[in-house]
Amino acid sequence: MKQLLSYILPITKTIESKHSGTLEITWHNGKKHLNSQNANYSYGSLQRILKYGLEKINLSKVNTTLILGMGGGSVIETLRQDFNYNKPITAVEIDPVIIDIADTEFGISENENLKIHCIDALEFVQNSTQTFDLIIVDLYIDLSVPSQFISEAFWDNIIKLKSSKGDVIFNASVKDAKNQALKPLIEYLKTKTYKVEVFEKVNNTNTLIILKHL
Numbered sequence: 001m002k003q004l005l006s007y008i009l010p011i012t013k014t015i016e017s018k019h020s021g022t023l024e025i026t027w028h029n030g031k032k033h034l035n036s037q038n039a040n041y042s043y044g045s046l047q048r049i050l051k052y053g054l055e056k057i058n059l060s061k062v063n064t065t066l067i068l069g070m071g072g073g074s075v076i077e078t079l080r081q082d083f084n085y086n087k088p089i090t091a092v093e094i095d096p097v098i099i100d101i102a103d104t105e106f107g108i109s110e111n112e113n114l115k116i117h118c119i120d121a122l123e124f125v126q127n128s129t130q131t132f133d134l135i136i137v138d139l140y141i142d143l144s145v146p147s148q149f150i151s152e153a154f155w156d157n158i159i160k161l162k163s164s165k166g167d168v169i170f171n172a173s174v175k176d177a178k179n180q181a182l183k184p185l186i187e188y189l190k191t192k193t194y195k196v197e198v199f200e201k202v203n204n205t206n207t208l209i210i211l212k213h214l
C-alpha cells in the first residue's frame, strides 16, 4: 500500500543521527530512498551514479570489494542484483543509526559474504592489512566529502589497501566548485602510476574519479 501511495505522495519518516543530522526515509515513485537534509544518500540518484562507475569496472576479475561509506547499502544491492556479484564485500560505516536503517529499512545486514565495520573510514584504512580488488570510496556528510578524504595521507592508505590488480571508484563531489579542491589530488594520484579517469556531471551532478590498475 505504501509503495502504491508513494506514486501520488512522497511518504517520509525521519530519524536523527549524531553524524548526519536529520535523515529521511522516503518512498518516492514506488522506491524507498535514504536522504540527508540536502542529499540523496542511498537508492536514488546516488545508486545510479555508482552504477555508472561500476559499468566501467571488469567485475569478473574482482574477488574482494571494500565499500567506504556503506549508507543504506544501495551499491551492495546494485552489485548483487544488477551485476550478479556474489563475492565477499567489506563495508565500513561510521554511523550506527545508518547501519540500523540499512538493516531494518533495506534488508542489508551482515552475512557470510558481507562484513560490516562500524568505524571511521580514516581509522579503518590506517589499520587494515587486507587488500581489495575493488575499493568504492563514497564518504559524505550531507553534500560534502569531509576534507580528510581528499588528503594525500588518506589516499596513500587507499593505494596500500588496493591489490595489484585493484581498481578504485571515488564518488568525489557533488558541486562543481568543490572540483577545484580535487585538482591537486588528481595530479597526485596520476604520479602513483594509475590510470586516472575523471567523469564530471554524472547524473548531472557528481564527479566520479576512477583509478584503474595498469
Ligand SMILES: C[S@@+](CC[C@H](N)C(=O)[O-])C[C@H]1O[C@@H](n2cnc3c(N)ncnc32)[C@H](O)[C@@H]1O
Pocket (backbone or CB within 6 Å): 019, 020, 040, 041, 042, 043, 046, 047, 050, 067, 068, 069, 070, 071, 072, 073, 074, 075, 076, 092, 093, 094, 095, 098, 119, 120, 121, 122, 138, 139, 140, 141, 146
Ligand atoms: C552517500 S552515503 C553512502 C551511500 C552508499 N555507498 C550506498 O551505496 O548506498 C555516505 C555515507 O558516508 C558515511 N560516512 C561519512 N563519514 C564517514 C566516515 N568518516 N567513516 C565512515 N563512514 C562515513 C555517512 O554516514 C553516509 O552513510
